[in-house]
Amino acid sequence: MTKAAPVPLKLAMGEQRLRELAKLLRSVAPDFDAKTFLAVALDGLEDLTLMARVRQASAAIHAACPSGFDGALAMLSEAAPRLGGGFMSLVPPDYVGQYGRHAFDVSMAALRYFTQFGSSEFGVREFLRDDLPRALATMEAWSTDPSDAVRRLASEGSRPRLPWSFRLGAIEADPALTAKILGNLRADGSLYVRKSVANHLNDIAKTHPQWVLDLVGKWPAGNAHTAWIVKQALRTLVKQADPRALAAIGAGAAPRVAVGGFAVTPASIALGDSVTLSFELVSTSPDPQRLVVDYRIAYVKKSGATSAKVFKLKALSLAGGQRVSVRRSQHIRDFTTRTHYPGRHEVELVVNGQRMASAFFDLRR
Template structure:
């Protein structure tokens, strides 16, 4: 039986690197596609997944024009069509476009280039999530980036809405930690928990689970407030509560257990939702 390819070798293949090189060359005929692909692939055997993203971003800088906005514009024009905005869940996109986002974050994290970089990340995230790349911009310019993310919570593309939650997660896997308070993204979540797409609400739940590890009362109070609002469908709200409270449930946290049970009772038509549960003293 043939050995299964490592994830890094499934996501970053010669074919994908050469495809990206051709896409960039079509957007900018002066781009040395063959030289770029050769440089990228030369080090791939020695690099893990995240290091491959970083190395490919370095090679982009080496082969694109020196002017950041010129180079960034070429990358954005080279992108394929966005993933289908009509879907309600995960066409996650293609990891091969993560280096494009890293290039923007690495070279465009300045006050003058911030708006350009954010606009570029919005485009990239509809091809592959820019959740890693937006974090250095968020750390450097929190008010401006959070203001943009607030606008994006109403974006027509569900990948952009998801980025508002995923990019601000306190404990995003594989990502650098934010220097901001763990509840920084909560005003965004207050706008996203009602989303109609599971891709977004799953991210919201993961985000709440992140900060539940340090502040269970804040996490549970948030979930209770959302449930009581009645703004999300009961079945989806029960999913969000259960998924967001999973760390607390594993620890058998009494308040979390009561909340999950009451939310499920509401879905089953028993208990009449939060109001009756509170009256009966179960939450």
């Protein structure tokens, strides 16, 4: 059976949805010019990415609302609860980010409101770029808000490397700027918030690994929510076998295991096929041990050289003398971020940062 092609994300902001938005805004604000909105919003729509469609919808609202920013904000505030979430909910905060920067207090309050129906993480970054100290002070207050959506916005909106947005260079250079926000959220009861805090810290770890390790090392270790954040925040450093990161999640000791039957099958594949890793881990210690098990594939590049990528396999506690069998399949196909080339691909098993075994598969032309 042939698999259906995935539906492009940008179609979530397709013509029908934009026509529905025009109808909704017209019902909320009788002076809203739906015809002008659609003329602007639909112009060249097919060639636009998802986020470009959001931005064009904001420009269309600006063109179609005769009462200016204040009128548009009132209209969007009434419409926001009826947008139904999804990518359409990004439009009101994007509008504020593009057209409300002259009214800081009003706009930041609007972003706090809108984020409870979707997310204002992209819109708020315009204010961080314009006036970082003032925006961060507001977001620090948000980090103690009763709403988990608002608390998440404090962390997510100030991430140095938020996907689909521009980087916040000042925070990337000096991560201490968001330390108070992260500290306020380090044991948050909401998984929605904790994921954001972990991702924020993982962003920082890519440029300031020791700063992140120093920070989380000061946090109380006994809280389960904090421990979850730390484990997720250090995932990139764990993949890199950073000794401090491994120690922070309890896997800093050298593994006392034997590896049996490590194999990658089949040994020869075509692009689009899958390979399966299989092996057995046997504890050689009488004591329990915490293990982080990864595998590393040395992908062949166009030049014939290789570039390694580490994949998470599993983390486990292995009792003294215990043995465990592990299998993992991986589909070898091209992505927008990776093109595969024929040749021999070495696969290494890595336990607590140490190479324990290797095998290979050949990718045929």
